[in-house]
Amino acid sequence: MTKAVPVIGDAERRARLGWRQLLVPSVRAARVEDVADAVVGLHATDAATVYLSACARLAEPSVAEVDRALYEDVTLVKLLSMRRTIFAVTEGFAPYVSSGAARAIALKERSTLLKHLREHAEGWDEARLAATEREVLAALARRGEATTGELAEDVPQLRESMVMAAGKPYEARQSVGSRLLRLLASDGHVRRCRPRGSWLSSSYPWALVPQWPDVPVREAKAEVVRRWLAAYGPGTVEDVKWWTGWTLGDVRRALADVGALEVALADGSAGLVLPGDAGPVAAPEPWAALLPALDPAVMGWRGRDWYLRPGDVPALFDRAGNAGPTVWWCGEVVGGWAQRADGELVWRLFRDVGVEAERAVAVAAERLAAWLGPVRVTPRFRTPLERELVAGV
Known part of the structure; x- marks a missing residue:
């Protein structure tokens, strides 16, 4: 007799999202490391996202708490990794992310940089690039x-530049230094230190990183997928492939290594969970949240229909697929928000969500405004709705 496949419906998935992403107020964390592990990694392509995502999940929102982990204790490390996106991950998880994702990206980055140097700069080859890397590490x-x-100042060749797409409307000049430091960071040799300026600044110094333990690639990929399923499951094979940026073969192998179990989702597709995680979870208390652009909750899955209506996507995403600021109610995206030049937080709900939800959203906005204070945040990747709200349209 064939054993029935467990069914996990949309309401159950939304409950899991609230609990496991620490968005339910009663389970907010005391430390930012717990937040980073809960979401596997905090998106860090936009400097503001790390702080906004973390503080939405902290019992006591605090820029200083995030700074402590990033720049004082260095228990959070930024790595160019899954999907060639910068993630802030915990120190204990970093070796797995490095072996499972970042190193492969670094190999491609090095190959691409060497190709560009040969085509658009003079006197560069593999030996000179390697020698320059050694000089940079020695200077640091x-x-x-x-x-x-x-x-x-110590390594003058970093000032050299490459003209990309010469003669085209999108022609750009890139310095060797900016590309090479990014390469060394993705290879796990250097890290970003406290920025020069506010926590929103993208002007930061670099420092050396102690070398992490060497984790076999297959073991590392399995650990990444295990953590993803624990935080985001159930998810589909396509979700895992999209989130990691790996080949389908790598994804299937990692899922097999962690013993992922199949469940049925509401739309009839096959989902995957960790062993022992197919049972129901309790419904959380009602919750609302204002989450930033590129937050892990909105960027966690490729298939988003169970928490985001397809008709709302054009307003909330740019053309490259980057999510803007979102308003959440009980596990669903119900609108978007923005901050105007005078500091006012404004939002738009896409449908009638009821008086309780409207009040909860207003409370969430007050909470965000209180810890932001005089700080003004503009997303790096601006979306149609965010622009309209800022402009008062």
Whole structure:
């Protein structure tokens, strides 16, 4: 007799999202490391997202708490990893992310950089690139930390530049230094230090990173997928492939290594969970949240219909697929928000969600405004709705 496949409906998935993403107020965390592990990694392509995503999940929102982990205790590390996106992951998880995702990206980045150097700069080959990397690491060892510009004082070749797409409307000039430091970061040799300026600044110095334990690639990929299923499951094979950026073969192998179990989702597709995780979870208390652009909750799955209506996607995403600021109610995206130049937080709900939800959204906005204070946040990737709200349209 064939054993019935467990069914996990949309309401159950939304309950899991609230509990496991620490968005239900009663389970908010005390430390940012717990937040990062709960969502596997905090999106860090936009400097503001790390802080906004973390503080939405902290019992006591605090820029200082995020700074502590990133720049004082260095228990959060930023890595160019899954999907060639920068994630802030915990120190204990970093070796797995490095072996499972970042190193492969670094190999491609190095190959691409070398190709561009040969085509668009003079006198560069593999030997010169490797020698320059060694000089940069040696300079950082002497200085302790330094910006790319400061490193160029010791390693002048970092000032050289490449003209990309010459003669085309999108022609751009890139410095060797900016590309090379990014490469060294993705390879796990350097890290970003406290920015020069506010926590929103993208001007930051670099420092050396102690070398992490060497984790076999297959073991590392399995650990990444295990954590993803624990935080985001159930999800489909396509969700895992999209989130990791891996080949289908790598995804299927990692899922098999963790013993992923099949469940049925509401739309009839096959979902996957960790062993022992197919049972129901309790419904959380009602909750609302204002989450930032690129938040892990909105960017966690490729298939989003169970928490985001397809008709609302054009307003909330840019053309490259980057999510803007979102308003959530009980596990669903119900609108978007923005901050105007005078600091006012404004939002738009896409449908009637009821008086309780409207009040909860207003409370969430007050909470966000209180810890932001005089800070003004503009997403790096701006979306149609965010622009309209800022403009008062």
